Amino acid sequence: MLRIWGRISSVNVQKVVWCAEELGIAYERIEAGGKFGKNDTPEYLAMNPNGLVPVIEDEGFVLYESNAIVRYLAARAGASALWPEDPRERADVDRWMEWQSTGYTPAMGVAFWQLVRTPEAKRDAAAIEESRAKSEKLSAILDAHLAERRYLTGERFTIADVVVGCAAHRWLNLPIDRVPRPQLERWYAEIAARPAASQVAELRPLT
Numbered sequence: 001m002l003r004i005w006g007r008i009s010s011v012n013v014q015k016v017v018w019c020a021e022e023l024g025i026a027y028e029r030i031e032a033g034g035k036f037g038k039n040d041t042p043e044y045l046a047m048n049p050n051g052l053v054p055v056i057e058d059e060g061f062v063l064y065e066s067n068a069i070v071r072y073l074a075a076r077a078g079a080s081a082l083w084p085e086d087p088r089e090r091a092d093v094d095r096w097m098e099w100q101s102t103g104y105t106p107a108m109g110v111a112f113w114q115l116v117r118t119p120e121a122k123r124d125a126a127a128i129e130e131s132r133a134k135s136e137k138l139s140a141i142l143d144a145h146l147a148e149r150r151y152l153t154g155e156r157f158t159i160a161d162v163v164v165g166c167a168a169h170r171w172l173n174l175p176i177d178r179v180p181r182p183q184l185e186r187w188y189a190e191i192a193a194r195p196a197a198s199q200v201a202e203l204r205p206l207t
């Protein structure tokens with residue numbers, strides 16, 4: 001059976017769990033990272049020398065990096081609807097996955113850590129504001145893009161919606177003032193209502 005190491009409060013673990021649920025893949029999730037620790041043990045570092053979650057093990061095949069795992073699971077299930085085979089359609093999905101991992105999630109990372117994981121007395125207001133402003137700029141791009149289509153890459157739900165959806169979940173639940181983004185919120189409400197998203201969507205407040 002597929003094994004997933006990682007705490008469900010991790011945005012990167014959420015992507016993998018959501019994807020496995022979408023694909024109907026049976027899995028066992030093992031708590032690791034954060035308050036659960038384990039990710040600094042020699043056994044864990046042998047699977048992922050970065051000591052980060054998630055990691056999967058699938059019949060002896062070990063893989064880390066959440067977006068690579070999500071792609072692997074879609075390919076393993078032969079789920080071309082979730083990760084299209086047509087080169088241009090696939091590139092569009094991949095583009096949004098890159099946008100999430102290199103842009104959107106890093107932009108909101110500081111605000112998340114400051115507001116959710118740092119005691120109020122130790123917070124850095126300027127750093128939060130910088131992170132908020134960057135996240136708003138990217139949220140505006142997402143909102144405008146979603147005004148033209150139901151899902152990120154068109155009329156079909158794909159793994160791009162899973163990974164950007166996890167980042168949007170984090171942004172839309174941060175205790176921070178946000179500019180209303182009707183299209184982003186409309187899209188997020190639709191994908192968060194999918195049964196496969198329940199473990200992600202139920203995480204309120206963020207932990």
Ligand SMILES: N[C@@H](CCC(=O)N[C@@H](CS)C(=O)NCC(=O)O)C(=O)O
Pocket residue numbers: 010011012013032033034039051052053054064065066067
């Ligand atoms: N690029 C990696 C990033 C993984 C990552 O940063 N994981 C964080 C949680 S979101 C982590 O392991 N933090 C340490 C911990 O939870 O103990 C991925 O996408 O898998």
